[in-house]
Amino acid sequence: MEAQLTGWNGGETARANSRDGESVGQDSILLQNCAELDELYRFTIRINRQIPFIADEHGAVISIAPLWGEWCGARLSDAMGYKFLSRIHPEDRAGLADAWANATRGAEAYVYDHRTRMADGSYRWFRCAAEKYYPEDGTAPRWRGLLSDIDELFRARAAAQASEARFRTAALATRDVIWEVDLQTRLVTFGDLITSFLGYDVEEITSSASWWREKIHPDDIARTSASFCACPAGERWVCDFRLRRVDGDYVHMQSRAFIARDATGRAIRVTGALADLTEERATRQRIERLQLEMVDSSRLGAAAALSAMLSHELNQPLTSLANFIRGARRLLHQGNPASHDSILMAMDAAATSALEAGTIVHRMSELVSQGEGRLSAQNLWEAANDARSLTCLDTAWNNVDIAIAPELHDFDVIGDRIQMRQVFLNIFRNAVDALRATREPMIRVTVTAAQEFVEVTIADNGPGFGGSKPEGLFAPFVTTKPNGVGLGLSICQMIIESLGGGIRAQQNPEGGATFLFTMPRVEPEPQNRQTAAG
Incomplete structure (x- = not known):
């Protein structure tokens, strides 16, 4: 029933x-x-x-x-x-x-x-x-x-517990101490990690705001208080200060908090997180120390690089100087009066080589110190032709055909005469060395206009770069030659980029290597255009 x-x-x-x-x-x-x-x-x-x-x-x-x-x-x-x-x-x-x-x-x-x-x-x-x-x-x-239905209450409580668990897990992961201050009662509540941060026993920690204020370093109290009072409504408060540990030492902490305010804008509660900056500051000091060591290392490296650059660039004019002097001495020993003019020519060439060496030293000093050198309008054909002449004086030339397109006459670029000639000379020398085993070796120099820039192309029919990647050739001390220093192309890149241009290399599909560099173009004067047209 x-x-x-x-x-x-x-x-x-x-x-x-x-x-x-x-x-x-x-x-x-x-x-x-x-x-x-x-x-x-x-x-x-x-x-x-x-x-x-x-x-x-x-x-x-x-x-x-x-x-x-x-x-x-x-x-x-x-x-x-x-x-x-x-x-x-x-x-x-x-x-x-x-x-x-x-x-x-x-x-x-x-x-x-x-x-x-x-x-x-x-x-x-x-x-x-x-x-x-x-x-x-x-x-x-x-x-x-x-029997009371508590399903909604139970699920809400479970969700709150799960949220609190995630919150605690996040706090453990970040090693931050969660805290809250009730500004009405002046009571402070801290998370469990505060004991491991400062070393105090749970029984020693109180909720009194004055107790926590006593733990702040005396030199930081006024600044911390002023920072808190000046925090605008709706914005996060961030402040660094020192807290005293149980052993008397102070640790650097950063407090990040949000200040809750009532309808009148009065602060009523503060909730935030406290992070230990001790390890971060130690890491920052290690980084600063490493940076100083790197600066010292860079200075030594720069000095070594400058020395290597000077050695690389001075080799040719000094070798020519020695050859001319030896030739003149040989003619003098022969005692032939008909050699008088040849001796004078050799001595003049030696003097020119000596002046060339001095000019290179001066220009290298300006380049490494990031000076602009003596910038002016430089004709591409003249710079390329000067470099060709110097290359042909080298005993390693091997009768390579260096053909310079006549269109280079039509373009002037912004640069320094010695530096421009140096770019062509370094690329020509590398190509000549690579063409030693090539039948009918040749180098072709062409130019194309690209708005306010011109692009110069220097291509050869040699073996190319072998297994090396073209983009890595411009790094200092990288070379494909058995006895190379690896600074010629690095110097070219430094010169070109200091003048606002760029340089790159590529392997030719049919064989050989090509170097391309851009330079700021100088527009000819109107009268020069009319003369050229006439």
Whole structure:
């Protein structure tokens, strides 16, 4: 037989009074009030999502509100006795049964949270709270209780716990100490990591703002306080200061926080994170020390590079100087009067080579010190032709055909005469060395205009770069020659880039190597254009 709550005790009192002879009208009013109260009771139970029940002294259900059947999609008889356990989530069933059995064996109250299967098959969290009561007629004690729907509360609490767990994990990952200050009560709350940061025992740490203020370095208190007061509303407060550890030493900390304010703009609460800057500062000092060491190393490297550059560039004029002097001496020893003119020519050439060496030293000094040299309009054909003449004087020339396109006459560029000649000379020398084993060796120099720049192309029919990558040839001390220094192309790049141009190399598909460099173009004067046209 199904059992359920049917009404309030006031209903029984009204019927007894009626039997005692009170008027039918008064009895009707009492019955109507009883019905209204009963309806209010049912409404209260439903709106609060609660299900009242009664169980016997052993915990078997003997009465439960019809709302249980509506929610669970079952008959009330399915809840009687211990049948309600079949609706409990399998993971909660054993625990609930044990807790209920233990309560009935001597406890006066019982509370347990569990999941119950609903009519749609889903599970919702309920809290079962019951207390033991003793009927006035002396019969066996019973349990009366409420099943309260706490699903939304439980899930919100679980979400909050998960969020807090993620928050704690993030705090552990960043090694930051989370803190909060209630500016109304002046109480400070810190995360657990504060003990490992400062070394104080948990018992030593208090929530008093004055206690924490005492731990700030005296020289930092005024600055920290002023920084906090000056923080604009809605912006993050960031401040570095020192905190005293338990051993008396101070550690550098950075505090990042957001200041919550009320409607009037008054600060009421501060929440933030405290980061230990000790390791960061030590790392910064190591980096600064390494940077100083690198600067010293760079200076030594620059000095070595300058020395190598001078050696590389002075080799040719000094070799020519020595050759001319030896030739003149040889002619003098011969004592032939007809050699007089040849001796004078050799001595003049030697003097020219000596002046060339001095000029190279001066220009190299200007280049390395990032000076611009003596910049002026330089004709491309003249610079290329000068370099060709110097290349042909070299004993390693091997009769290479160096053809310079006549179009180079038409272009002037912004540069220094010696530096421009040096660019052509270095590339010509490298090409001549690469063409030693090439039949019918040749070098071709052409030019094309590109708006405010001109692009010069120097191509040969040699073996190319072999296994080397063209883009790596311009690095200092990189060379493909057995006895090369590896500075010729690096010097070319330095000169070209200092003048606002660029240089690159590429392998020719049909064989050989090509170097291309750009230079700022100088527009000819109008009268020069007319002369050229005429």
